[in-house]
Amino acid sequence: MKVSFPHMGYSYLAFKWMVEHAGHECIIPPEPSKRTLDLGVRHSPEFACIPFKILMGTYLEVVEMGAEMIITSGSNGPCRAGLYWVMHQYLLEELGKPVKVVALEPPLCDLPDFIRKLRMIRKTGGISMKQMVWVLQVTWEKVKAIDEIEKRSHEIRPYETGRGDTTRALWQALEFIDMANNIQDVKDAHREGLKILEAVSQDNTRNPLKVGIIGEIYVVLEPSANHYIQIMLGEMGVQTDRSIYLSGYAKNTTIIDLEGDLYAVARPYLNEAPIGGHGANSIAETILYARHGFDGVVQLAPFSCIPEIVAKSILPSVSRDHNIPVLTLFIDEQTGKAGVQTRLEAFVDLMERRREVNQSKSARRLVI
Amino acid sequence: MSKIGVPRTLAYFIYYPLWKTFLEELGQEVIVSPPTSREILDQGVKDAVNDACIPIKVYHGHAAWLRDKVDYIFSPRLVSVRLFGDFGTETFCPKFLGLPDMVRLTVDKLPPLIDTRIGIKKDPREIFNIAAEMGGILGKTEADSNRACRKALAVHKKYQKLLAQQVLPPDAIAQLFPDEPETNNKTRKGVVHRHQDALTAQQLADEEPGLNIAVVGYPYAIYDDYINGGILGLLSKEKVQVYTQDMLSDKVLNRQARHLPKSTFWYFSNRAVYGGLHFMKQKRIDGIIHVTAFACGPDSVVDRLLEIEAHRHNSKPYLSITIDEHTGEAGIRTRVEAFIDMLNYRRNKK
Numbered sequence: 001m002k003v004s005f006p007h008m009g010y011s012y013l014a015f016k017w018m019v020e021h022a023g024h025e026c027i028i029p030p031e032p033s034k035r036t037l038d039l040g041v042r043h044s045p046e047f048a049c050i051p052f053k054i055l056m057g058t059y060l061e062v063v064e065m066g067a068e069m070i071i072t073s074g075s076n077g078p079c080r081a082g083l084y085w086v087m088h089q090y091l092l093e094e095l096g097k098p099v100k101v102v103a104l105e106p107p108l109c110d111l112p113d114f115i116r117k118l119r120m121i122r123k124t125g126g127i128s129m130k131q132m133v134w135v136l137q138v139t140w141e142k143v144k145a146i147d148e149i150e151k152r153s154h155e156i157r158p159y160e161t162g163r164g165d166t167t168r169a170l171w172q173a174l175e176f177i178d179m180a181n182n183i184q185d186v187k188d189a190h191r192e193g194l195k196i197l198e199a200v201s202q203d204n205t206r207n208p209l210k211v212g213i214i215g216e217i218y219v220v221l222e223p224s225a226n227h228y229i230q231i232m233l234g235e236m237g238v239q240t241d242r243s244i245y246l247s248g249y250a251k252n253t254t255i256i257d258l259e260g261d262l263y264a265v266a267r268p269y270l271n272e273a274p275i276g277g278h279g280a281n282s283i284a285e286t287i288l289y290a291r292h293g294f295d296g297v298v299q300l301a302p303f304s305c306i307p308e309i310v311a312k313s314i315l316p317s318v319s320r321d322h323n324i325p326v327l328t329l330f331i332d333e334q335t336g337k338a339g340v341q342t343r344l345e346a347f348v349d350l351m352e353r354r355r356e357v358n359q360s361k362s363a364r365r366l367v368i
Numbered sequence: 369m370s371k372i373g374v375p376r377t378l379a380y381f382i383y384y385p386l387w388k389t390f391l392e393e394l395g396q397e398v399i400v401s402p403p404t405s406r407e408i409l410d411q412g413v414k415d416a417v418n419d420a421c422i423p424i425k426v427y428h429g430h431a432a433w434l435r436d437k438v439d440y441i442f443s444p445r446l447v448s449v450r451l452f453g454d455f456g457t458e459t460f461c462p463k464f465l466g467l468p469d470m471v472r473l474t475v476d477k478l479p480p481l482i483d484t485r486i487g488i489k490k491d492p493r494e495i496f497n498i499a500a501e502m503g504g505i506l507g508k509t510e511a512d513s514n515r516a517c518r519k520a521l522a523v524h525k526k527y528q529k530l531l532a533q534q535v536l537p538p539d540a541i542a543q544l545f546p547d548e549p550e551t552n553n554k555t556r557k558g559v560v561h562r563h564q565d566a567l568t569a570q571q572l573a574d575e576e577p578g579l580n581i582a583v584v585g586y587p588y589a590i591y592d593d594y595i596n597g598g599i600l601g602l603l604s605k606e607k608v609q610v611y612t613q614d615m616l617s618d619k620v621l622n623r624q625a626r627h628l629p630k631s632t633f634w635y636f637s638n639r640a641v642y643g644g645l646h647f648m649k650q651k652r653i654d655g656i657i658h659v660t661a662f663a664c665g666p667d668s669v670v671d672r673l674l675e676i677e678a679h680r681h682n683s684k685p686y687l688s689i690t691i692d693e694h695t696g697e698a699g700i701r702t703r704v705e706a707f708i709d710m711l712n713y714r715r716n717k718k
Contacts, residue, residue: 047668076457077633078465083669086630090676109455270469272445272485276462276633304419306665310466313417317473330419 001124002027004062005071006055009221010150011246013178014142019071021135023125027067029058032224036061041333043091049302050332051218052084054225059088063097071121074105079276079307141183145190147245149173152197154242157234158208165200167231172196208239209351212289214282215300216308219331220244226300226329227337229344236348241294243285244278269314279307283314290322295351297324298344303332325350369395370506372482373438375430376401378423378464379446381537381587382614385544386524387442390499393516394508399438401430404594408433413693415475421661422595422692423588424463424470431471435478440505443468443481448489452622453631453638456489461634461666495521534615536600537591578607579711582647584640584674585659587614589691596659596691597700606708611653613643620646637666644674648681654711655685657704662692685711
């Protein structure tokens with residue numbers, strides 16, 4: 001079968017490998033572009049959030065390319081993302097597209113359904129159980145390696161002496177991982193990739209600002225949805241740390257629940273968790289970033305995202321109490337790159353000024 | 369005795385009789401904010417986060433109205449009221465889950481909130497523990513709270529019975545508590561219900577049959593006459609018999625669940641979707657109106673789902689009305705009248 005899946009950051013490299021080795025033909029989802037968004041906006045409900053619209057556009061594009069099955073994720077709510085596959089299936093049917101949306105619900109809430117769907121994917125691909133387990137293992141290793149490499153690239157970028165060097169090195173490293181075909185290969189590629197990144201010429205005398213990126217998972221993970229905000233900030237000389245990575249997210253929500261500690265941090269401000277999506281996480285992570293001495297936090301969310309609206313209305317209090325500036329960017333189909341860049345530049349200026357004031361204050365204290 | 373303020377919006381329309389009886393049985397004075405008005409809406413828009421939907425903004429406005437008049441604001445955190453939905457996940461919209469915190473941190477000078485967590489999906493008897501917790505805040509014993517809770521549940525049952533007789537919630541509240549000052553909006557005058565007229569079956573048959581329209585949506589969108597431009601009043605002026613999902617029993621509603629690949633996660637949305645699906649299958653219902661709020665997250669799913677299902681159910685006429693801060697009666701009236709004209713045309717053509 002011709003199988004496709006949503007495009008989310010660089011993770012498509014791992015899923016492409018998975019689909020191909022599960023005995024299917026892979027239709028690689030194109031990186032979301034203006035056309036993807038236009039297609040999605042045209043056929044989606046008006047108030048659906050931007051991830052829904054981008055996915056809708058992606059699905060229509062892969063259907064054009066011949067996809068017969070789309071594998072995506074479900075969820076147990078209360079964020080509406082768990083209902084996306086239902087709506088996408090309805091809308092694709094209305095448009096007369098012969099494609100089946102298969103949603104893997106988190107095994108924590110519906111194990112039999114998860115196993116049944118995996119088996120369906122395995123049977124139609126014609127591979128054995130043993131092979132399937134191996135494929136999943138390698139995919140998981142790849143997802144982890146991709147995340148690690150991306151994470152490192154955001155740490156290195158503010159130090160780069162040649163603009164764009166890190167991004168080029170990142171792609172080289174990702175290519176290694178893309179070519180790996182078993183667990184040992186992935187590990188080697190991971191190591192080699194890190195080496196390439198470290199080899200980027202760096203100016204270690206800089207002391208970059210540190211910014212935490214929080215918010216809704218899709219716009220945080222998909223660079224083309226957030227106008228490459230991490231690269232943009234990195235090239236402005238800001239070190240970014242992202243609260244969500246796919247590997248961490250998958251681990252925390254599907255296998256064991258590790259988010260309890262975060263919710264305890266958010267408790268003084270939000271006495272209920274989870275509230276869906278990453279709403280409670282956003283509040284907790286802002287507090288954690290403040291405690292770890294970050295200079296600021298950028299909250300990314302799609303327009304009309306319910307959990308992040310709750311978080312946004314609470315974040316001013318958190319920002320005041322913990323003395324950390326927060327910039328909220330609600331992203332929709334009208335958001336332009338220039339607008340994002342202007343606001344980020346202003347935010348960076350603000351953080352630099354704060355740092356200067358704080359340093360001169362502490363310097364004065366030393367003199368006394 | 370303390371004064372307890374209840375904002376007249378959101379879950380008020382479904383649970384007010386329960387809350388009022390409970391609080392009064394505990395010897396408290398209940399003060400309800402007036403029906404939504406321009407001042408309340410403006411205050412809410414000023415206080416609330418700008419991305420919130422209009423019902424949440426209105427709630428902030430009601431809370432602000434109550435702040436210097438009461439000792440407590442009754443704002444329970446609605447988390448779950450039954451075990452339902454796929455994987456038993458049914459809850460409320462995330463904004464309901466965070467509502468007490470949002471209000472507490474954004475509206476200035478609020479009295480303390482009674483924001484006890486209502487989560488009874490594991491065991492319905494939990495409600496007595498919740499009652500005891502609320503009673504504790506007000507300095508009452510557990511026995512007192514339990515008694516009040518039992519009484520409140522009895523009144524709630526009576527209220528639901530009234531709704532099942534096709535009485536609209538504001539009227540049902542007025543019937544249950546006749547001595548409560550009449551503060552309903554003017555637009556509601558002239559609402560005629562057949563059961564009140566006590567017409568015989570013969571008389572009904574002689575009369576030219578009016579249209580039957582189902583209005584589905586969230587209670588706080590369809591029964592709040594200010595924010596929806598008085599749509600129910602407009603319909604009844606046109607001699608339309610109005611049905612809403614709150615007039616159906618849970619049994620009837622839940623039967624619709626199996627028509628969907630996956631139920632929504634939200635209590636009120638499930639009721640609206642099931643209500644819509646139920647009415648689509650009824651021959652005597654001429655059309656369906658869905659009232660939704662601008663930028664409502666759950667409704668982005670609910671609205672398109674109902675639209676597609678209406679299309680699949682023999683192209684049942686379907687009108688979606690979006691309300692926001694700028695909704696005026698004239699705009700709603702134009703659309704409703706056009707819809708009614710279309711329904712009459714369809715009927716005559718048959």
